[in-house]
Amino acid sequence: MAEGTPTLRECVVYARRRLPRYEAELLVSTSLDVPHNHLYAFDERAVAPAAFARMAQTVARRQDGEPVAYILGTRGFWNLDLEVTPDVLIPRPDTETLVAAALPLIAPGARVVDVGTGCGAVALAIASERPEASVTATDVDPACIALCRRNAERLGLSVATRVADCFGFGGLFDVIVSNPPYVDDDDPRLDEGDLRFEPRRALRGGPNGGLDIIARLVREAPAHLVPGGWLCLEHGFDQERALARAFRAHGFRRVRCHRDIENRPRVTVGCWERLKSRPIQRGFEGLADNQLTHFPYKPCANACPTRPQALNRGSMVQVGHPRAIRLSARQHP
Numbered sequence: 001m002a003e004g005t006p007t008l009r010e011c012v013v014y015a016r017r018r019l020p021r022y023e024a025e026l027l028v029s030t031s032l033d034v035p036h037n038h039l040y041a042f043d044e045r046a047v048a049p050a051a052f053a054r055m056a057q058t059v060a061r062r063q064d065g066e067p068v069a070y071i072l073g074t075r076g077f078w079n080l081d082l083e084v085t086p087d088v089l090i091p092r093p094d095t096e097t098l099v100a101a102a103l104p105l106i107a108p109g110a111r112v113v114d115v116g117t118g119c120g121a122v123a124l125a126i127a128s129e130r131p132e133a134s135v136t137a138t139d140v141d142p143a144c145i146a147l148c149r150r151n152a153e154r155l156g157l158s159v160a161t162r163v164a165d166c167f168g169f170g171g172l173f174d175v176i177v178s179n180p181p182y183v184d185d186d187d188p189r190l191d192e193g194d195l196r197f198e199p200r201r202a203l204r205g206g207p208n209g210g211l212d213i214i215a216r217l218v219r220e221a222p223a224h225l226v227p228g229g230w231l232c233l234e235h236g237f238d239q240e241r242a243l244a245r246a247f248r249a250h251g252f253r254r255v256r257c258h259r260d261i262e263n264r265p266r267v268t269v270g271c272w273e274r275l276k277s278r279p280i281q282r283g284f285e286g287l288a289d290n291q292l293t294h295f296p297y298k299p300c301a302n303a304c305p306t307r308p309q310a311l312n313r314g315s316m317v318q319v320g321h322p323r324a325i326r327l328s329a330r331q332h333p
Ligand SMILES: C[S@@+](CC[C@H](N)C(=O)[O-])C[C@H]1O[C@@H](n2cnc3c(N)ncnc32)[C@H](O)[C@@H]1O
Pocket: 088, 089, 090, 091, 092, 095, 115, 116, 117, 118, 119, 120, 121, 122, 138, 139, 140, 141, 144, 164, 165, 166, 179, 180, 181, 182, 201, 202, 203, 213
């Protein structure tokens, strides 16, 4: 850097020498509070030495491996910009598959619960798309629930919150969604990359292939679902068969697995049909074919850079009718 007051160009050069271009530009524009397009359009602009030092500090944190989302304090998910802190898992693009799989199952007035909500990503995305549904977000960690509440208030979305261990809060629901911890406790990836910085409780699913909490949710869900209600669980791409077996063993029918934007098995859904003779009041069965609607992908300012390309390959998710799910999901026999 030349002697004297640094310029915007010098800030970008400084960051790009140390980080990949996307991250460098994002951290410079955010830490200096400058629109991204100004980085090159007004690159001669002077930057106060204190602001330069602040920018250099964020670059150093990233060089040390800290996730960009924790440094910036935000992450885009679905169509929302969410506050994130090191208390919560950073929402992933994969988890948008869970939202897309659940939305067609949520009829007007449905009661929905998101178990293990973290910063509230899934619950808030559902609340934004289904304002007439009654959405509850739960987590065993009070810090997650506090952050979920903050996000809900800032975004003006209505979500009830509970601190609870799995279904410890009781209640009866039409749709249960969850992205539970599902990484095996001994998985070496827990000590690599961004995962090193994320809460263990959000990631570790137990020593049995990471399936302990998933198994518990599948076992306990029927007591909290209305007949005809749905359980929707995110899981590891290599856990698809285990999930299908568990769902069927606990009385779920119409079990299907949805694939994520990388085309990997990611979300299993199943219908709790134990009391077949009782008419279903609130399920989607009442929807007619002409209620099939299209759900456009809405890009988010602070989204994963790879996501728009991936979703452009198939960004239209059809909602409103069970047949729509069959378009994108594999059905287990
Ligand atoms: C993989 S994170 C998912 C966070 C968020 N739903 C998302 O998709 O970004 C799992 C979450 O489950 C919570 N959790 C872990 N064990 C739990 C339990 N026994 N009962 C309720 N929540 C639990 C963790 O605190 C964490 O917030």
